[in-house]
Amino acid sequence: MESTLVQLFAAILVLHRSAAEPPSCSLVVNPDNLVVKYGDPASANCSSDKVEELMGWETPAGNVGKENVQHVEWSVESLTNWNVDVIMCYYTGLEHQCNISLSIIIYKTPDSVSLELKKHTGPLKEKEEFQLECKVESVAPVQFLTIEWLRGAKLLKTSSYSDFHVEGKENENATVRDTQNFTTSKEDDGVQYRCVAKLDLDPLQPIPEVQSESMTMDVYYAPRSSNPASNVTVVQGASMELPCAADSNPQPERRWTHNGRNLSETNSVLKVASVQFADQGDYECIVSNPVGLAVIRRTVQVVVDYKTIICAVVSAVALLIAIFAIVKCCKHHKENKTGFYDLIAVTRKIKCVA
Template sequence: MMGYITLSGGLFLTAQLLALLVMTEAGQNCTGKEPLIVPPALVVKYGDPATATCRVPYNAMMGWETPEGAKQEDNVRQLVWSVDRVTDWSLNGTISCYAVSDHGQCQTCLPIRMYKAPDNVILSFINHTGPLLEGKNYSLQCEVQSVAPVKNLTVIWFRGGDELQRSGCPEFTIEGDQSQNVTVSTNLSITASRKDHNTSYSCAAQLDLNTAEPVPVTRSDNILLEVLYKPAVESSMEDVSLTEGDRLELNCTADANPTSAFEWKHDNKTLGNNNSTLVLESVEMDSAGVYECVASNDQGQVSVTMTLTIRRNYLPWIVAVLVVVALVLLAVFFGSYCTYHKKNKTGAYILAKFKGGNSQNGQVAHTNGNTV
């Protein structure tokens, strides 16, 4: 690319019609003899080089009428206009090439559109610094520095990677001569919400010149929002019914900035627990009642409640009764056994040792007075 852009057929319709205008002198007709300029129109970036060639099908004295790079030569059929660096805004409009011959003076105009990409695009808050407060209104300002032409400028607003809206020339505040590069500013109003916390905003400047290759978009740095907001409880606590001795665990999580502090209450009495989780390893009958979790920060507070009901656990009592009954039955059985044994097995046993006798074991047992 040589520092200029050839326009498509639909660009600068008025200028191209002007380019077809043939100038005549002394009543001479230039139809079919007018200079031909290649390219027929130019879009030039500020500071870039520019060039165009003017041709006629006959020898003539040819020249370029232009605020910069004007020249003239005799007896030629083409003449090149060239500028190393386009910085003169007076070129923004039209320049012309003329040819003087026996046919008279014929002239063709070359439309030139100069543009300048922004030096910088700056995004900032108007009259505010620091964190935002949820529910409050704020204004963001996008400033586009040293850009032209302003009527072809669009400012695009982004939230993260999503486009929010576009602003055009009627919404701009413009500083400078609009025939040259100017500084433009436009505003965006937002209402801070917790969804904006840690979300970035940015803006971009886009010049739409209908060129074959679009002018690159210039984008601002991101602004990362910090929004302060009161807690919102994320976990629900439903009413619970437990049996005496069961374990109770209640969770109370909250979305907040700054981070929430927690307080637990039982029947409006504060418990000694400042965590987001409340645990009772073994509930008792007096554990029943209403439990409340209060989440708070310097932006406000919110609370959530649940009701705990306790069913008495009769199993230990049943076990105790069964144990007592078993012990009583065992005692009765043992007593009955002893009584029966005494009645049927009671006797006197006498052991005697004979020094001589016929008994094989040397012992005689007497039971109830009888010798065995």
């Protein structure tokens, strides 16, 4: 009797558990999530492993249901309802019901991306801090937006959601502003800055990026000389050129001095056609622009070319010797050509030989 009661209790417990635990949900949604561009068509299919009494979709725009089907499709020709972020597929039977959700992300690429120099007018100066603002207009969703900052081809920084100032609804047509501070260098002059807006949503189908127009930086910096201070030795009478090259922005003015006296020369090269001893001494080229100046110093020494003098003396001596030899030869010849000749003796020698 006792064992019969135990068996009856176990059977009741099994039946209770069976009634309390509904069958597992067999619904499958394809795709399992949707990434749709605002205004594009969208669709999804929901299927079961058997025919269901009632099967359909619940959406913010309304419900769609069919009876005695094994699958049901949801589709729209143009998805423009920003509130459609989750829709649900369901089936309902006599014994139980089941549902599964489909997540939808609606995105919109920016209408425009622009770059602006803030709180500053005119050229920048070297080592000056400046602020750039990247403005991304009409983009969604902001949570998936990143902004890349580039200097030429070099990536300087990548900004994300926590860096942004957002105007409007984050999941609709929002305007995003990202502000960054930089410090100029000489190398920034003529370099182009730009920002690039990216939506990182679907790695299988990358969304086209939108970038700003490039901003070319105009950076003023003091002159830098490529001609170090040096000593120059010049032979008296030779020509001389002293270069005064300097890199600067804006272009510099030049002023030359010789032994502290201002010269009229303002070119980048000081030229002297024939150097004399009065030209030796200390030369300075002062290169200046509104940002600063640089001074290039040179000391010029004028020397005599003794080799040339020695060669001239040797040549002169050789010429005198040659003239003396010619005069002596001429005198000797003149003395000897008027001597006595024995013509009879000469004739006899000729006959003997014959």
